Amino acid sequence: MKLNDPLTRYVVRLGDDALIMGHRLSEWMSRAPFLEEDIALSNVALDFVGRARLFYQYAAELMGGEVTEDTFAYQRDVRDFTNLLLCELPRGDFAFTLCRQFLYDAFSLPFTQALCHSTDPQLAAIAAKAEKESRYHLRRSSDWMLRLGDGTQESHERCQNALEQLWIYTDEMFECDDLVNDLVVAGVAVNTSSLRSTWLETVTETLRTATLAVPESQGGVTGGRVGIHTDDLGFILAEMQFMQRAYPGLQW
Amino acid sequence: MSDQLQLYEVFIRSSRGLDHKHVGSLHADDPHQALEYARDVYTRRGEGISIWVVASRDITASQESDCESFYDPLDDKPYRHAAMYELPEGVDSL
Amino acid sequence: MSDNMSLVPNEQKFQSRIDAEEKVEPKDWMPEKYRQNLIRQISQHAHSEVIGEQPEGNWISRAPTLERKAILMAKVQDEAGHGLYLYAAAETLGITRDELIDRLHTGASKYASIFNYPSLTWADIGAIGWLVDSAAIVNQVSLQNTSYGPYARAMVKICKEESFHQRQGYNIMMTLMQGAELQRDMAQDALNRWWWPSLMMFGPHDAESAHSAQSMKWKIKRRSNDELRQQFVDQAVQQAQAIGLVVPDPDLSWNEERGHYDFGAIDWQEFQRVVSGNGPCNRQRLAHHVEAHTEGAWVREAMAAFEAKRRTARAEVA
Ligand SMILES: [Fe+2]
Ligand SMILES: [Fe+2]
Numbered sequence: 001m002k003l004n005d006p007l008t009r010y011v012v013r014l015g016d017d018a019l020i021m022g023h024r025l026s027e028w029m030s031r032a033p034f035l036e037e038d039i040a041l042s043n044v045a046l047d048f049v050g051r052a053r054l055f056y057q058y059a060a061e062l063m064g065g066e067v068t069e070d071t072f073a074y075q076r077d078v079r080d081f082t083n084l085l086l087c088e089l090p091r092g093d094f095a096f097t098l099c100r101q102f103l104y105d106a107f108s109l110p111f112t113q114a115l116c117h118s119t120d121p122q123l124a125a126i127a128a129k130a131e132k133e134s135r136y137h138l139r140r141s142s143d144w145m146l147r148l149g150d151g152t153q154e155s156h157e158r159c160q161n162a163l164e165q166l167w168i169y170t171d172e173m174f175e176c177d178d179l180v181n182d183l184v185v186a187g188v189a190v191n192t193s194s195l196r197s198t199w200l201e202t203v204t205e206t207l208r209t210a211t212l213a214v215p216e217s218q219g220g221v222t223g224g225r226v227g228i229h230t231d232d233l234g235f236i237l238a239e240m241q242f243m244q245r246a247y248p249g250l251q252w
Numbered sequence: 253m254s255d256q257l258q259l260y261e262v263f264i265r266s267s268r269g270l271d272h273k274h275v276g277s278l279h280a281d282d283p284h285q286a287l288e289y290a291r292d293v294y295t296r297r298g299e300g301i302s303i304w305v306v307a308s309r310d311i312t313a314s315q316e317s318d319c320e321s322f323y324d325p326l327d328d329k330p331y332r333h334a335a336m337y338e339l340p341e342g343v344d345s346l
Numbered sequence: 347m348s349d350n351m352s353l354v355p356n357e358q359k360f361q362s363r364i365d366a367e368e369k370v371e372p373k374d375w376m377p378e379k380y381r382q383n384l385i386r387q388i389s390q391h392a393h394s395e396v397i398g399e400q401p402e403g404n405w406i407s408r409a410p411t412l413e414r415k416a417i418l419m420a421k422v423q424d425e426a427g428h429g430l431y432l433y434a435a436a437e438t439l440g441i442t443r444d445e446l447i448d449r450l451h452t453g454a455s456k457y458a459s460i461f462n463y464p465s466l467t468w469a470d471i472g473a474i475g476w477l478v479d480s481a482a483i484v485n486q487v488s489l490q491n492t493s494y495g496p497y498a499r500a501m502v503k504i505c506k507e508e509s510f511h512q513r514q515g516y517n518i519m520m521t522l523m524q525g526a527e528l529q530r531d532m533a534q535d536a537l538n539r540w541w542w543p544s545l546m547m548f549g550p551h552d553a554e555s556a557h558s559a560q561s562m563k564w565k566i567k568r569r570s571n572d573e574l575r576q577q578f579v580d581q582a583v584q585q586a587q588a589i590g591l592v593v594p595d596p597d598l599s600w601n602e603e604r605g606h607y608d609f610g611a612i613d614w615q616e617f618q619r620v621v622s623g624n625g626p627c628n629r630q631r632l633a634h635h636v637e638a639h640t641e642g643a644w645v646r647e648a649m650a651a652f653e654a655k656r657r658t659a660r661a662e663v664a
Contacts, residue, residue, distance in 0.1 A: 019412075023407065026406050026407065026415075026419055027407065029399060029403050029406060029419065029422050029423065029426070030396075030399035030400055030403045030422070030426070030634070030635075030638065031634075031637075031638040031641075032638070032642065033638075033639075033641070033642025033643075033645035033646055034257070034279065034642060034645075034646060035279075035396070035426055035429060035430045035433070036278050036279055036280065036289040036292070036293060036430065037289075037645075038399075038423075038426045039289075039292050039293050039296075039423055039426050039427055039430065040288070040289060040292040040293075042419060042422070042423035042426070043292050043296070043423070045419060046416060046419050046420060046423070049412065049415060049416050049419065050416060052412065053412050053413070053416070056412070069412050070411050070412055073412055074410075074411075093641070094641075094642070094645050139288070140288060143284070143285065143288070146652070147281065147648060147649050147652045148645070148648050150652055150655065151647070151648025151649060151651045151652040152644070152647050152648045152651045154644050154647075154648070155644060155645065155647070155648030155651075158644070236407075239407045239408055240407060240408065242408050243408060243409075243410035243468055244410060247526075247528065247529075250525055250526055250529060251521060251524075251525055252410035252411050252414060252468065252518075252521060252522075252525075257646065257649065257650070259437065275503070276431055276434055276499075276500070276503070277434040277437070278430065278434065279443065281649040281650070281652065281653045282653055282656070293427055293430060296420075296423070296424070296427065297507075313373060315373060316373055316374050316375060
C-alpha cells in the first residue's frame with residue numbers, strides 16, 4: 001500500500017504509534033502484578049487503540065473512502081508501518097513496560113498539546129481528546145517511576161536497566177524528516193525537535209525524585225518512520241493480521 | 253514479608269446534586285494511588301464526577317451489638333414523623 | 347419451624363432475619379458455616395471472572411478488526427473488574443485476597459470449569475460472549491437477591507456491565523452467520539463445542555448438588571441449578587434459531603405442556619473429568635495465573651517498601 005499525500009502519511013504515522021503501543025500494553029491483560037493494575041493498564045491500552053482508530057479513520061477519509069481504518073492495521077506489511085521503534089519493543093517485565101510508558105508519555109503530553117494547535121481541524125480535534133488521556137497516562141507512569149525507582153533494590157535495578165535499554169530509542173521521537181518539516185511550515189504538524197528540552201526536563205526531574213539516573217546518551221537508533229524496524233514488529237503483525245490474512249475480504 | 257496492599261473504600265458522586273455513595277473497595281499502596289485505581293476500576297462507564305477514597309481501617313463503625321442502645325431510643329418518637337398527625341376531611345395535603 | 351427450635355438463639359435470630367428477606371451485613375453475627383459457605387461461593391465466582399480473562403484475552407492480539415479488538419479489550423477488562431468486586435465482597439468476611447489467591451493456586455478453591463476449554467477460532471469469542479456470559483447472567487441475576495449484602499451489591503454492579511458482553515458475543519455469531527460458508531461453519535463448530543459445557547456451568551442436578559439445600563435455606567442461592575439451566579436453554583435455543591444455528595442436541599424439543607424445552611442428558615462424566623483437572627487447558631490456566639502473580643511479587647514488594655519509606659519520612663517530619 002503506497003501512501004503519497006503527505007498529510008495522510010503523517011496521520012497514518014501517528015496511528016501506527018498508537019496501535020503498536022496499544023498492542024504491547026494489551027499483552028498485559030490477565031498478567032499484571034495485581035488486579036487493580038490489570039484494569040488500569042487495560043484502560044491505557046484501550047486509550048491507545050482508540051487513538052489509533054481515530055487517526056486511521058481520518059486517514060481513510062483523506063483517501064476518499066476506498067479504504068477503512070482496518071486497511072491500515074491489517075493490510076500493510078512491516079515496511080509500510082511507520083511507528084516509532086520504541087513502541088514495538090517487546091513488553092519485557094513490568095519495569096520495562098512502565099519505563100517505556102513513562103518516556104513516551106512525557107513526550108506524548110507536550111506533543112498532543114502542540115497538536116491541538118494544528119491548522120488541520122481534524123488533527124486538532126483528535127489531539128484534544130488524546131491530550132486529556134496523556135495527562136492521566138503521564139501522571140500514572142510518573143507515579144510508577146517513583147514507586148519502582150525508590151522501592152526495593154530489585155525494583156530500582158530493574159528500572160535502571162530498563163531505562164538504559166530504552167534510552168537509545170528515545171531520540172527517534174524528536175526526529176523531524178522532510179515530511180514533518182514541510183507540514184510544520186504549513187502549521188499542520190508538530191515540530192518534535194522543539195519538544196526535546198521539555199521532555200528532558202520532565203524526565204530528569206521525575207527520575208531524580210525516583211532516585212534513578214538519567215542514562216547517558218549513546219546516540220539513537222532510528223528507522224521506524226521509513227519502515228526499518230526491529231525484528232519484533234513482524235511478529236506483532238503476524239499475530240494481529242492473522243484473521244484478515246487467512247480469510248481475506250470477509251466481514252467480521 | 254507481606255506484600256499485601258491496603259484496603260480502601262470508594263465513594264462516588266454520580267452527578268451534581270447527589271451524595272457520594274459507597275460503591276466498593278480496592279487495594280492500593282496509598283490514598284493517591286487508591287484514587288487513581290478508583291477511577292480505573294469504578295468509573296469505566298463514566299459513572300461519576302467526584303471520587304472519595306478512605307482507608308478501610310480508618311472507618312469507625314457502629315457494631316451490631318450497639319443496635320439496641322443506638323437506634324431503639326430514637327424509635328419512640330412518633331411525633332417526629334408527619335404521618336402521626338391526621339388531617340381533617342377535606343384537607344388533602346398540608 | 348421445629349427445625350428452627352433446635353438452633354441456638356443466635357442462629358434462630360439469624361435465620362428469622364434471612365426468612366424476613368433482611369440482608370446480612372459484614373459486621374453481623376453469622377453462623378460460621380454460613381461464612382465459610384459464602385467465602386467458598388464468592389471466591390469461586392471471583393476466580394472464575396479472573397481465570398475467564400484468559401480464553402478471551404488470548405484473542406485480543408488476533409481480533410479481526412480494530413472495533414472488535416477494542417470491544418474485546420473492554421470486555422476482558424470488565425471481567426477483571428468483576429473479579430475485583432467479588433474479591434472485595436469476600437474480604438468483608440474476614441479473609442484476605444492473598445489467602446484467596448493462595449487457595450486458588452493450591453487447588454483448594456475452584457473456578458468455573460468452562461474456562462478450561464480452549465478458544466480455538468474467532469467464533470469461540472462469539473460463543474463465549476453469547477453462551478458463557480448468558481449463562482453467567484442468568485445465575486447472577488438471581489444472585490442480586492442473595493442474602494449477603496456485599497455479595498448482592500456486587501452482583502447488581504456486575505449485572506449492569508454484563509449485558510453488553512452477551513450482546514457483543516451474539517453479534518459476532520450473527521455476523522458470522524450472515525457471512526461466507528466458512529464463517530457459518532466456524533460459528534456452528536463453536537456452538538457445538540461450547541453448548542454442553544455451558545449447560546454444565548449451572549452445576550449438578552438439584553438432587554445431586556452437595557451444597558444446594560443449605561445454601562437455599564440461607565438464601566445464598568436463590569434459584570436451583572436446574573431452574574436456572576432451564577431458563578438458559580429456553581433463551582439460548584431461540585437465539586440460536588433466530589440466526590440459523592443448530593443446537594447440537596438431538597433430544598431437544600419444545601414441551602407444550604411444561605412451556606419449556608426438553609433437552610438431552612448431560613455427560614456428567616465429562617464434567618467430572620474437567621472439574622477434576624483433566625480438561626484441555628486446566629494446567630495452562632492455573633499456571634498462567636500463578637506465573638503472573640509470582641512475577642508480580644517484586645512489584646508489590648517495591649510498593650510496600652516505598653510506602654514504608656514514606657511513612658518513616660512523614661513520622662520524622664512530625
Ligand atoms: Fe463477568
Ligand atoms: Fe461477562
